[in-house]
Amino acid sequence: MKRAWMLPILLVFAGSAGATGLVLTGSTAVAVVTLVFFLLLAGTHSPLVFPRPVGALEAERRSAADGRPVVYWRPGCQYCLRLRLRLGRDARRVHWVDIWRDPDGAAVVRAANQGDETVPTVVVAGRAHTNPDPAWVREQLTG
Template identity: 55%
Template sequence: MLRRWGLAGLLLVLGALLWVTGGSVFFFLAFALLAAFVSPALFPRSLTAAEAQRRSATDGRAIVYWRPGCPFCVRLRATLGGAARRAHWVDIWRDPEGAAAVRAVADGNETVPTVVLAGTPYVNPDPRWLLSRLRAG
């Protein structure tokens, strides 16, 4: 749990320290906003890899493997907006099977975001490309 929320918590503490030591409230608010962006709270509910694969086999949705604190995952999530609900999300820090699935397609690395769309894996795809695919159905 600490690993998932650690970066967001650290940013909040740093913002609070800046504010308390004479900085303006602007710094705290800026750090709080940044903490919100890197926290797991902005992402859709994560499934296990097995559950995501099972659901994807029946509904054809994409599977997005991600981890908290990943700036590329935040960029992808922000670009997708509401379309993010059209994919199944797997947090590789919570699911060892998900991490193994990513390593299997990313040369042994846990490179995220990794997206599996129609059975084909894409490592760190262009967010606009994925958005167009999710909107197309």
């Protein structure tokens, strides 16, 4: 779990340090903008942006029951964030597995990607798709 929060924490510290330096030089307005930018950046790279993750075994069980895709992801991945943002509200209908929290999920991703932990990996009907187009994932929810 610590690994998932490393980048957001570093971004908060970097933004705070930069803003402090700017305040000390008298640039309060620029300091506020800098701090807000880094806080937003930290927020988008945190696990909070994604729906609550489930374990790989639970996601596979749920997917078998309702036919919805399983998305294997990790915090800090720009392609995972792109998929999440492009899905919008539909993201709640997908089963999300954080491979940094779930070793079984990481194993599924490695098996689908010749040993690499390439995410997002989306599994639909037992078939893995690495970094698919978000529009295609949305189609899988309606189809």
